Amino acid sequence: MNIFVCVKQVPDTETKVKPNGDGSFIETDAIKWIMNPYDEFAVEQALLVKAANSESTVTVIRVGGVKDTEALRTAMAMGADDSILVEAQDNLDSYSIAKALKGAIEKSGKDADLILCGKQAIDDDCLQVPQVLAQMMSLPSVAVIVGFEQDGEKITVKREIEGGAIEVYEVNSPVVLATNKGINTPRYASLPGIMKAKRKPLQQLSLADVGVSDDDRRVKYSDFQLPPEKPAGKKFEAMDEADAPKVVAEVVGLLRNEAKVI
Amino acid sequence: MAKVLIYSELNKGAIKPVTLEILGKLTGQEAHVAVIGDLADEQVKVLAEYGAAKVHKLKGDNLDKYSPEGYTHALNDFISKGDFDYVFAGATSAGKDFIPRLATSFDAGVASDCTNFLFEGDTFHGTRPLFAGKCLAKVELQGPKPHFVTVRPNALGMPEEKTAGAGEASEDSVNAGEIRAAIKEIIASANEKLDLTEANIIVSGGRAMKNKENFSILNEFAEVIGATVGASRAAVDSGYAEPSMQVGQTGKTVAPSLYIACGISGAIQHLAGMRTSKVIVAVNTDPDAPIFTKADYGIVGDLFTIVPLLTEEFKKILD
Amino acid sequence: MDFSLSTEQKEIYEMVTKFVKNEIIPVAAKYDEESIFPTKEFKKAWELGLVNTCIPVEYGGAGFTTLDSVIIGERLAYGCMGMNSSFMANDLALLPIAIAGSHEQKEKFLKPFTEEFKIASFCLTEPANGSDAGGIKTSIKDGGDHWIINGEKMWITNAGHADLFVVYGTIDASKKHDGISAVIVPGDTEGIIVGKKEDKMGHRSSDTRGVKFENVKVPKENMIGKPGEGWSIAMKTLDHSRPLVASSAVGGAQRALDLSVQYAKERKQFGVPIAKHQAISFMVADMAMKVEAARLLTHKAACQLDAGIRNTETASYAKAFASDSCMQIATDAVQIYGGYGYSKEYPVEKIMRDAKLIQIYEGTSQIQRLVIAREVFSK
Numbered sequence: 001m002n003i004f005v006c007v008k009q010v011p012d013t014e015t016k017v018k019p020n021g022d023g024s025f026i027e028t029d030a031i032k033w034i035m036n037p038y039d040e041f042a043v044e045q046a047l048l049v050k051a052a053n054s055e056s057t058v059t060v061i062r063v064g065g066v067k068d069t070e071a072l073r074t075a076m077a078m079g080a081d082d083s084i085l086v087e088a089q090d091n092l093d094s095y096s097i098a099k100a101l102k103g104a105i106e107k108s109g110k111d112a113d114l115i116l117c118g119k120q121a122i123d124d125d126c127l128q129v130p131q132v133l134a135q136m137m138s139l140p141s142v143a144v145i146v147g148f149e150q151d152g153e154k155i156t157v158k159r160e161i162e163g164g165a166i167e168v169y170e171v172n173s174p175v176v177l178a179t180n181k182g183i184n185t186p187r188y189a190s191l192p193g194i195m196k197a198k199r200k201p202l203q204q205l206s207l208a209d210v211g212v213s214d215d216d217r218r219v220k221y222s223d224f225q226l227p228p229e230k231p232a233g234k235k236f237e238a239m240d241e242a243d244a245p246k247v248v249a250e251v252v253g254l255l256r257n258e259a260k261v262i
Numbered sequence: 263m264a265k266v267l268i269y270s271e272l273n274k275g276a277i278k279p280v281t282l283e284i285l286g287k288l289t290g291q292e293a294h295v296a297v298i299g300d301l302a303d304e305q306v307k308v309l310a311e312y313g314a315a316k317v318h319k320l321k322g323d324n325l326d327k328y329s330p331e332g333y334t335h336a337l338n339d340f341i342s343k344g345d346f347d348y349v350f351a352g353a354t355s356a357g358k359d360f361i362p363r364l365a366t367s368f369d370a371g372v373a374s375d376c377t378n379f380l381f382e383g384d385t386f387h388g389t390r391p392l393f394a395g396k397c398l399a400k401v402e403l404q405g406p407k408p409h410f411v412t413v414r415p416n417a418l419g420m421p422e423e424k425t426a427g428a429g430e431a432s433e434d435s436v437n438a439g440e441i442r443a444a445i446k447e448i449i450a451s452a453n454e455k456l457d458l459t460e461a462n463i464i465v466s467g468g469r470a471m472k473n474k475e476n477f478s479i480l481n482e483f484a485e486v487i488g489a490t491v492g493a494s495r496a497a498v499d500s501g502y503a504e505p506s507m508q509v510g511q512t513g514k515t516v517a518p519s520l521y522i523a524c525g526i527s528g529a530i531q532h533l534a535g536m537r538t539s540k541v542i543v544a545v546n547t548d549p550d551a552p553i554f555t556k557a558d559y560g561i562v563g564d565l566f567t568i569v570p571l572l573t574e575e576f577k578k579i580l581d
Numbered sequence: 582m583d584f585s586l587s588t589e590q591k592e593i594y595e596m597v598t599k600f601v602k603n604e605i606i607p608v609a610a611k612y613d614e615e616s617i618f619p620t621k622e623f624k625k626a627w628e629l630g631l632v633n634t635c636i637p638v639e640y641g642g643a644g645f646t647t648l649d650s651v652i653i654g655e656r657l658a659y660g661c662m663g664m665n666s667s668f669m670a671n672d673l674a675l676l677p678i679a680i681a682g683s684h685e686q687k688e689k690f691l692k693p694f695t696e697e698f699k700i701a702s703f704c705l706t707e708p709a710n711g712s713d714a715g716g717i718k719t720s721i722k723d724g725g726d727h728w729i730i731n732g733e734k735m736w737i738t739n740a741g742h743a744d745l746f747v748v749y750g751t752i753d754a755s756k757k758h759d760g761i762s763a764v765i766v767p768g769d770t771e772g773i774i775v776g777k778k779e780d781k782m783g784h785r786s787s788d789t790r791g792v793k794f795e796n797v798k799v800p801k802e803n804m805i806g807k808p809g810e811g812w813s814i815a816m817k818t819l820d821h822s823r824p825l826v827a828s829s830a831v832g833g834a835q836r837a838l839d840l841s842v843q844y845a846k847e848r849k850q851f852g853v854p855i856a857k858h859q860a861i862s863f864m865v866a867d868m869a870m871k872v873e874a875a876r877l878l879t880h881k882a883a884c885q886l887d888a889g890i891r892n893t894e895t896a897s898y899a900k901a902f903a904s905d906s907c908m909q910i911a912t913d914a915v916q917i918y919g920g921y922g923y924s925k926e927y928p929v930e931k932i933m934r935d936a937k938l939i940q941i942y943e944g945t946s947q948i949q950r951l952v953i954a955r956e957v958f959s960k
Binding site for chain 2: 011013017019026093094095098122123124125126127128131132134135136140141142143144156158161162163164165166167168169170171172175217218219220221222223224225226227230231233234235236237238239241244245247248249251252254255256257259260261262
Binding site: 077189 | 588589591592593595596599600628629630631643644645653
């Protein structure tokens with residue numbers, strides 16, 4: 001099987017995120033870039049499928065800026081066979097990224113049997129690329145998968161929807177799948193793996209090489225801001241049992257309408 | 263005036279509230295609503311009340327169950343016959359899944375999970391969170407139309423004033439096309455208790471719980487709101503709760519969206535375990551308890567009165 | 582001079598940091614409290630290639646430089662100096678074989694460590710001879726076609742779990758240093774009597790015992806180098822192992838510093854976070870300077886070795902400075918945490934207890950000063 005995994009490099013979750021001077025994006029100087037956590041599950045799933053299917057290869061693709069520690073090398077250290085970097089700015093929109101991924105896959109000369117992505121990138125949280133890519137490539141897709149089983153060409157996956165319910169899909173490869181946390185336990189890149197990854201191929205392409213230009217942008221961002229400060233805590237008196245029901249109703253209302261946590 | 267279509271999902275035959283939230287913000291635009299399948303007359307009336315000019319019931323084979331390809335093809339079928347400027351949907355599981363495919367079938371883009379928007383004339387301007395909500399940004403769409411937008415449920419809020427629309431209902435026949443990835447079965451949620459460290463909502467009890475049996479009040483509450491029950495070290499040391507339930511310096515560190523501390527004073531060791539919770543609610547009889555300095559909403563009251571009331575109130579609001 | 586790590590070294594650093602965060606830190610306090618040997622974590626670390634970093638490529642090793650192994654050691658110690666002692670002890674035992682062993686010895690004894698998870702112990706110190714290592718009494722007698730070992734070793738790391746012992750003894754006590762020899766002793770050899778586990782102040786997850794050798798027989802081929810070459814083998818080994826141990830102190834110190842910074846930002850006294858009080862911020866500044874200086878000394882000692890330059894002096898600087906700094910930094914961390922620092926509920930008192938040992942083993946801070954003074958005055 002020819003397996004492709006799409007990964008993104010994103011700011012570490014613990015990074016302090018600040019709008020840049022003109023609000024066009026965030027400040028990227030002091031950022032620690034990591035492999036998007038949901039993509040780790042995709043890489044691991046690809047490696048598991050490779051192990052279960054003889055003569056399979058795993059190619060990892062990333063669209064984004066050149067980085068000091070490259071997520072593609074981490075994926076190859078985990079066991080991926082080769083990788084492609086499409087060099088681009090880090091704030092492309094989902095449409096452009098998907099188009100670039102499609103271009104890179106087609107340029108590889110290999111017919112994709114399985115394309116794996118993480119369900120979302122934790123920088124823009126758009127949850128679009130896997131589906132857009134599938135539509136562009138005229139392939140079926142199932143996203144937010146927490147279970148995977150394969151029987152030859154037939155693939156059965158479990159998709160998680162709201163309320164924790166599971167939709168079980170059956171689909172034949174080729175298909176695009178977007179992984180959620182819990183589908184597997186991503187392996188560590190072993191240190192020998194890291195040393196071996198140095199010798200595995202990392203092909204670098206430009207956006208033009210994969211047929212993407214500025215005209216492909218569909219979503220434009222501006223005016224990046226920090227969210228409004230949390231208001232000071234509100235305290236309600238309810239020692240008198242008569243007051244209690246009203247206070248409780250008010251607090252629950254605030255939780256729904258102000259804090260928006262329920 | 264922009265011609266806007268809202269794809270609306272149903273929950274047990276009723277229009278999901280996010281549709282009404284969106285309609286509330288489309289005053290001045292020509293708002294259409296589309297559902298897949300049938301829609302009861304009083305639901306059409308509700309849509310009209312909130313501003314829908316037209317309500318389209320889309321019917322076709324193989325659409326009784328959700329499928330990304332089927333819904334994409336069916337909506338593409340319908341939208342292609344009209345000349346909509348914008349297509350909106352709630353950022354629900356299904357919305358987040360097939361709207362990107364649908365948009366791509368028009369070579370168009372999606373502004374996803376918007377938490378606010380307005381129209382300047384007939385142009386959409388949205389706001390959405392990025393970096394797990396650490397940043398907000400303005401978002402606009404460009405390129406081929408229609409432009410697509412998904413909206414986070416509950417973010418806009420229901421409109422305070424409603425402008426009614428004609429609510430003219432009609433049926434349209436649509437084609438689901440070839441469906442390659444189909445649902446074989448649906449497994450209902452097992453309602454498994456999530457581990458504290460993974461839980462989205464946590465209810466914790468402290469020394470004021472007085473005994474182990476009283477934790478059943480918290481269990482009941484947790485059942486209703488889908489929470490996991492935790493405890494302070496004082497409660498665990500006194501034998502009221504299992505050590506595995508302990509939240510704090512020597513217990514578990516948790517980061518839920520909502521943390522409700524019942525009868526917990528808020529000593530520094532406990533705070534260490536839960537201070538990154540998004541929203542903190544505290545219930546304590548002592549108005550000077552340290553937990554109130556960290557709580558977003560504090561209730562000075564007896565947990566044995568307050569918690570059952572909370573359970574009832576949540577039951578009402580979540581049904 | 583470029584002080585930055587290579588891309589691979591950065592990747593190694595990231596990977597070990599992740600491993601430590603997920604596997605070591607969550608269990609460190611419990612293993613310390615209950616004195617539990619980290620078999621599971623040790624095996625996992627071995628599977629990921631974090632252990633036995635000294636084994637050369639020709640014998641199945643990963644081909645790490647000393648600098649690479651020092652980076653790995655620092656990050657492992659960041660999680661727990663005690664667990665790192667156990668992992669590092671493998672290298673301390675295998676280094677003499679890697680440095681001075683014959684090809685057959687390396688094949689027979691190093692290679693299996695890359696194929697299977699095994700634990701090793703390095704035996705030099707005796708109950709009556711620690712710093713005065715030249716005076717060790719364990720005898721290695723010629724038995725014809727084998728060596729016979731008799732003696733008692735003390736403070737042996739991993740002793741309760743070792744598959745292999747590398748033992749220093751003397752073929753003739755009267756010859757002092759010139760009698761010292763090193764032999765490889767498989768763990769299942771008859772006559773090895775492992776003592777009870779010592780109840781220690783720190784490094785409590787590390788298994789430390791006395792080991793008696795009663796007429797332990799090993800084949801003649803098991804001696805590393807020639808009889809009497811043991812002392813020089815030991816000295817060469819120290820050039821490798823002192824930077825490793827220093828890196829352990831750097832890791833522990835960094836952890837103490839990070840925990841102090843975190844606490845100082847949160848703890849409020851007199852209306853402000855204590856980080857705003859100069860008494861605290863100056864302490865932290867001193868801690869930060871010392872960690873970085875210790876790290877740089879350690880890296881220099883490692884780089885010199887990799888470059889084939891004699892690093893004995895730098896290795897001593899690194900070991901002495903890093904371990905002394907770690908002790909100071911850990912003590913200051915407890916101070917910054919105040920009352921909470923004194924409680925076992927908070928992680929800093931463990932670091933202080935662990936830091937003490939690093940000033941003692943692998944050549945005490947006092948011995949290091951002897952070495953350094955001798956080097957300085959000889960010029």
